[in-house]
Amino acid sequence: MFELFFDLVFVYAISRITAMIHHPVNGGIPLATFLEFLLVVVVVMEIWLYQVVYFNRYSKNNFLDIAGIVLNMFTAVCLANNINTEWRITFHYFNIAMAVMIATIFCQYLFTSVNEVNDKREFLFILGIEFFLVILGLILGYSVGIYFCIAAYIIGLILPIFLWEKFKAERVNFPHLVERVSLIVIIAFGEVIVNLVNYFNSKTPLMYAAFLFLSLVLMFASYVLLSDKIINHHQISRGFVLMYSHIAIAISVLLMTVDALYLNNKNVDRKFLYGLIVVTIVLYYFSLIVNQVYNKKVCRFEKIEAIILLTIFVIGALILWLVKNSILGVMICLLIWNLAFFLVFLMKSKNSLN
Incomplete structure (x- = not known):
């Protein structure tokens, strides 16, 4: 406690x-x-x-x-x-x-x-x-x-x-370590949610807040699948990759907070915002995937799945570039992008039930 x-x-x-x-x-x-x-x-x-x-x-x-x-x-x-x-x-x-x-x-x-x-x-x-x-x-x-x-x-x-x-x-209590690093991720996501309050006003369409909120839910859901279903909690490990990757995850989630704030700010350069969002997505999902060293054997990513993940990223980055000047377009792109990543993690998590 x-x-x-x-x-x-x-x-x-x-x-x-x-x-x-x-x-x-x-x-x-x-x-x-x-x-x-x-x-x-x-x-x-x-x-x-x-x-x-x-x-x-x-x-x-x-x-x-x-x-x-x-x-x-x-x-x-x-x-x-x-x-x-x-x-x-x-x-x-x-x-x-x-x-x-x-x-x-x-x-x-x-x-x-x-x-x-x-x-x-x-x-x-x-x-x-x-x-x-x-x-x-x-x-x-x-x-x-x-x-x-x-x-x-x-x-x-x-x-x-x-x-x-x-x-x-x-010496490492691995289930406890997974639980502890998960809590700091929850705290970081909480900061993003709190900052969505900027979208709840009479001048901003409510759908903006809804799309961003759903994108965050999907990002968090991918993390939950990893930490709850895909990772093997009962193993002996120093946990180095887990700890260092969570520093990167925390950074990416905090960058997502900034992405959300900048998206509705007309003074932000759209090319800069595009680059920041791409860095956020790369850092977040790469940090999740690198933890596959702890995955259950049936939940480890194969080469074909790595190719699928890379394809999802490339297509998403291209579409994001095309819609970068539209707030609604960027939000829809983020929603679909995160949904695609989530579905890959969901399918992988189902292997743990077999």
Whole structure:
């Protein structure tokens, strides 16, 4: 229950992240702003995942575990409140909050009473490096220290990949991990739904909101089929692909929020919006498909199905280009596009019943 309580903070954090790119500049998103957005998503998802992994592998839900997650909840609110594109202003507040959260998780790993499978030292090593670089960055100040902080978060993200063989797969509670990453996807989709409120006004046809809502339902339904029906929950795995793919899924869903907002904004360049939607669709469905490494054997995609998925994407992208200047046309295209992907996942999920 405290893990679910912890997730509530990230509802606010995700809304703050999306706000970074809510407003177009000269018809699109400046590259620097977009890269800042990506980095902040990675940082927030990274700290969330480290906490998830600790509870998944080691937590006994004792007093120290609960105290640590409550402290990180409070700190995460401070972190979320300092998410914006004015990094110079919020540099110290944001990175102090990150340092506190990293230190808390480090202590949780350090003092856990679980010793039978000793892969704690890898987590301690990574978190220790990350903490050191963040503190060094804070000491040096914004102009130089920002690079140390960015390096810290990138190291915290990619270093586990190089050390993946050191982590013990048998320590992972895989069904719990699937459940936890699914919750962050639900939170991200919730942000998209909340932003559909912009379509409920006297000037916008109600069918716009209906088409977008149905498209989101189909996207989410494809994810539900994957996580509930297609993935084999009863397996021994480190879960690396699952965790990293869900960072990409979270990014794609947040981009869908921006797609929905920009679609009804006449100041947005239609070619830019086309590119953004295509990137969103590619990132989302590729991130779903890459999880087939965890699929039940009868639910793994064959070459012919990969060709079908690619064909659906290419045809959808071509049609989207033709209707890019029509709001209604784009919405109908998105609806049919997502329906086609959903039907492929639906047919694949039926194999699990055989």
